[in-house]
Amino acid sequence: MNLLIIMASNPYSHDFNTVVKLIEASLKRNHKTKIFFMANGEYCLLREEIKNLHEKGLEVYYCAHNAEQRKIKPESWAESSSMYGLAKLMTEADKVLIFD
Amino acid sequence: MEEIKIDRELDLKGEVCPFTFVKSKLILEQMEPGQILRVILDYKPSVENVPKSMREEGQEVLEVKQIGENLWEVIVRKVR
Numbered sequence: 001m002n003l004l005i006i007m008a009s010n011p012y013s014h015d016f017n018t019v020v021k022l023i024e025a026s027l028k029r030n031h032k033t034k035i036f037f038m039a040n041g042e043y044c045l046l047r048e049e050i051k052n053l054h055e056k057g058l059e060v061y062y063c064a065h066n067a068e069q070r071k072i073k074p075e076s077w078a079e080s081s082s083m084y085g086l087a088k089l090m091t092e093a094d095k096v097l098i099f100d
Numbered sequence: 101m102e103e104i105k106i107d108r109e110l111d112l113k114g115e116v117c118p119f120t121f122v123k124s125k126l127i128l129e130q131m132e133p134g135q136i137l138r139v140i141l142d143y144k145p146s147v148e149n150v151p152k153s154m155r156e157e158g159q160e161v162l163e164v165k166q167i168g169e170n171l172w173e174v175i176v177r178k179v180r
Binding site: 063064065067068080081082083084085088 | 121
């Protein structure tokens with residue numbers, strides 16, 4: 001399965017813990033797992049857990065515009081994207097979950 | 101480099117995502133295949149994503165170049 005998670009909640013919300021556990025479970029079942037950070041979800045890119053999950057196979061995308069607004073400079077392992085990129089990811093996904 | 105003949109120019113200074121891509125796409129849709137659009141941008145995230153989105157749409161990005169302090173041009177040939 002191709003799972004896409006859209007994360008707009010900040011990294012100190014209960015959503016963040018839910019998302020981390022959900023991704024771990026999804027990767028364990030070898031699902032293609034992608035996450036798109038936007039709005040205050042961009043701050044999650046600064047959390048070590050996301051980098052660790054990326055190293056386990058999570059594909060990480062973020063809205064470059066929202067990152068610029070927040071002066072966040074994500075590391076190169078996260079892919080710069082946009083609303084257009086998000087639309088494309090959504091059409092490719094089997095399931096889309098949004099945390100806002 | 102051979103001078104590229106520009107058919108249309110779109111000044112998007114002051115515009116940010118997603119309008120930079122949306123407006124570029126709308127102008128491109130009005131043009132004929134083979135014609136060339138030059139887009140002026142002053143917003144760094146758009147300079148990364150407008151070319152990427154254009155390529156994903158099947159258009160040909162000829163050039164992405166910084167032309168001034170916080171100013172870029174993106175040159176796109178309409179393919180389809």
